[in-house]
Amino acid sequence: MDKVIIPQEENKTTDGQQKVMYAPNDDGKFETFKYGSSVEEYATTLAVEEYNILMEQSKQDILSFKSSPIEYFMYKNRMDIPTLASVVGRFQFTVKRHSKYRHFQKLSNKVLLQYADAFDITLDELKGLKFDS
Amino acid sequence: MTADFKHQQFAHCESGVVSTLLSSYGLKISEPMAFGITSSLSFVYLPVIKLNGLPLIAYRDLPKNIINKISKVLGIKIKKEKFSDPIKANARLTKLIKDEKKLVGLQTSVFYLPYMPENMRFHFNAHNLLVYGKKNNVYQVSDPVFEDVVECEESKLTRARFAKGAFAPKGFLYYPEDISNSIELKYAIRKAIKKNAKSMLTPFPYAGIKGMKRLARKIETLYQEDTKYIQLFLTHIVRMQEEIGTGGGGFRFLYAAFLKEAMEYDIDNFVLEKSSVLFVKSGNVLREFALLCVSGSKNLEKLNLEQISNKLREAIFYEEEAYRMLKKV
Numbered sequence: 001m002d003k004v005i006i007p008q009e010e011n012k013t014t015d016g017q018q019k020v021m022y023a024p025n026d027d028g029k030f031e032t033f034k035y036g037s038s039v040e041e042y043a044t045t046l047a048v049e050e051y052n053i054l055m056e057q058s059k060q061d062i063l064s065f066k067s068s069p070i071e072y073f074m075y076k077n078r079m080d081i082p083t084l085a086s087v088v089g090r091f092q093f094t095v096k097r098h099s100k101y102r103h104f105q106k107l108s109n110k111v112l113l114q115y116a117d118a119f120d121i122t123l124d125e126l127k128g129l130k131f132d133s
Numbered sequence: 134m135t136a137d138f139k140h141q142q143f144a145h146c147e148s149g150v151v152s153t154l155l156s157s158y159g160l161k162i163s164e165p166m167a168f169g170i171t172s173s174l175s176f177v178y179l180p181v182i183k184l185n186g187l188p189l190i191a192y193r194d195l196p197k198n199i200i201n202k203i204s205k206v207l208g209i210k211i212k213k214e215k216f217s218d219p220i221k222a223n224a225r226l227t228k229l230i231k232d233e234k235k236l237v238g239l240q241t242s243v244f245y246l247p248y249m250p251e252n253m254r255f256h257f258n259a260h261n262l263l264v265y266g267k268k269n270n271v272y273q274v275s276d277p278v279f280e281d282v283v284e285c286e287e288s289k290l291t292r293a294r295f296a297k298g299a300f301a302p303k304g305f306l307y308y309p310e311d312i313s314n315s316i317e318l319k320y321a322i323r324k325a326i327k328k329n330a331k332s333m334l335t336p337f338p339y340a341g342i343k344g345m346k347r348l349a350r351k352i353e354t355l356y357q358e359d360t361k362y363i364q365l366f367l368t369h370i371v372r373m374q375e376e377i378g379t380g381g382g383g384f385r386f387l388y389a390a391f392l393k394e395a396m397e398y399d400i401d402n403f404v405l406e407k408s409s410v411l412f413v414k415s416g417n418v419l420r421e422f423a424l425l426c427v428s429g430s431k432n433l434e435k436l437n438l439e440q441i442s443n444k445l446r447e448a449i450f451y452e453e454e455a456y457r458m459l460k461k462v
Contacts, residue, residue: 002413004386005420015250017280020142022165022386024413030165030390032144039423043375046368048252078244080185083256086297 009038013045051078059131068104069129070095073119087118138236138265140275140282144383147199148173149277150238150261157236160209160312169391170321171202172329174384178344180351187365190348190373193384196259196300197240200307206325208316209309216304223291226306230267237264240305242296248276248283258300264290319398323462326395330459333452342456345449352442360433367430367441371423382416385452389413401462408455415451418444 004023019040020032054075061067074084085095097103098115109123116126138157143149148168155162168174173194180188204211216222229235243249243257266273270287285293294304333341348370355363389412392405422444429436 002410002417004413005417007420013250013252015252017250019144019278021144021383022390024393028393030386030393032142037375039371039420039427040375042427043368043372044252047255047372078255083298086299086301089297 006033006035007037007039009036009041011036011038011041011044013041013048051075062101062129063131065101068099068101069126070104070115071099072129073115073121073126074099077119084118088114138263138275141277142280143277144387145193146261146277147196147259148387150263151199151203153263153275153277154236154238154307155203155209155309155312158309158312160207160309160315162207163394165387165390165394166322167199167203168384168387169329169395170206170318170325171199172325172332173198174329174333174388175340176333176342176344177340178348178351179339184369187369190370192374200238200261206321207312208314210311211307212310213305213307219291219295219304222294222304222306223287226264226272227267229306229308230264230272235308238262238307239264239290239294240302241290241293242298242302243293245289245293245296246276246285247289248274248279248285256296256298258296258298258302319400322395322398323400326392326400326459326462330456333456334460342449342453345445345452349442349445349449352438352445355438363436363438364430364433367426371426371430374419374423382419382448385412385416385419389416404458404462408459411451411455415448415455418448418451422448 004021006021006023014036018034018036021035022030023033025031055072058067058072058075062069062072070084074080079087081092081095081099085092088095090098098107098111112126113123116123119126137159138153141149141153143152143164145164145168148164151167152162152164155167162170171194175191175194177191178188179190182189200211200213203209214225216225226237226239229237239262240258241260241262243260244254246254246260262277263275264272265275265282267287272285272287272290274283274285274290276283294302294306296302335341335343337343338347352366355366358366389409392409392412396402396405422441425441425444429438429441
């Protein structure tokens with residue numbers, strides 16, 4: 001029988017935990033073996049990186065009064081428009097508007113509080129988002 | 134019914150939870166058996182459905198497939214409950230755990246679980262875990278992909294149970310009610326194998342072997358796209374396969390293990406043994422395929438799309454042969 005390749009590479013994204021996979025033991029019976037995969041690490045890091053890039057882009061757009069803090073916190077919480085829309089119970093196009101600076105200025109505290117709850121932050125943290133630059 | 138619970142680490146959350154859950158109540162089912170007997174091996178490539186502008190690629194059946202099918206194929210009763218009110222859902226869970234001393238399976242989001250490593254927390258709503266106890270406001274949790282048992286604060290767990298978005302769990306919980314009438318495994322296994330082989334050989338062009346071939350063709354024609362898209366596409370494949378697909382050929386190895394275990398039931402051992410070997414081959418090749426996608430997207434000058442596509446075709450070749458044999462067991 002072909003040997004199963006059990007990768008033993010470092011994966012920094014799992015905080016020291018190791019996942020398991022199935023492979024045959026010496027008697028040909030399958031059991032679980034611990035493994036670490038650099039490909040998995042790459043895939044996870046890439047996904048995390050993607051949100052960091054989006055956050056950085058959003059930060060620039062907020063500083064130039066294009067985007068609102070809602071967009072920034074959305075990416076910080078690793079959400080996209082459909083997910084956030086579902087969390088706050090609104091249409092996607094509404095959330096898209098709220099993520100623009102112009103519309104954000106006109107939002108009531110009631111609506112803003114919904115977003116703050118979705119991001120697990122206070123109203124002040126959402127309204128008073130500042131960047132050191 | 135009370136549970137005799139022991140934590141175990143598994144390759145995949147849903148089959149792992151079902152395995153521990155049923156075994157704890159006295160019906161010994163391994164993880165590969167739970168996965169295989171519900172015909173959960175799959176492949177879907179749907180360019181129409183876009184995730185961040187890239188096509189949907191899945192290596193196994195839809196989430197919750199195992200829990201939904203297992204009661205039918207085994208002839209047992211599993212109690213499933215959904216809630217609209219988080220407070221009621223939490224009270225119900227506490228009652229089941231504390232008063233009835235039950236072991237309960239839950240569907241949760243990954244993002245809101247505090248014990249998850251930071252880098253792995255995404256809005257994936259179809260994670261499964263077991264709750265086996267409660268001390269004060271803290272639930273004792275057996276998460277099948279973790280080495281050891283963990284703890285989770287009541288409010289955090291409730292939040293994870295009521296996450297919104299695709300596959301929203303809506304407080305879904307489940308536990309076996311009656312396992313006394315479980316049907317004979319031999320027939321259920323044979324039926325499940327045939328069913329899975331048939332579904333992988335479906336004429337529908339975006340699923341099974343046909344879907345894999347279509348993806349292989351798509352990779353070859355990526356030359357026509359701009360480099361940014363090529364990079365995104367290749368890394369997307371890797372993410373779908375490695376992060377959501379449990380480690381490259383993870384599901385293929387799981388299925389190979391299932392076929393090997395099925396040999397104890399005297400079905401068609403020659404075919405089972407042979408196809409188990411083929412799935413091991415396919416699993417190994419799929420990992421090489423992922424490695425090629427990674428190196429290709431990192432180094433576009435050395436990118437060889439034909440080589441990547443051929444790697445996938447190699448896996449297709451092994452699997453197609455296996456399904457053709459398994460269809461006739």
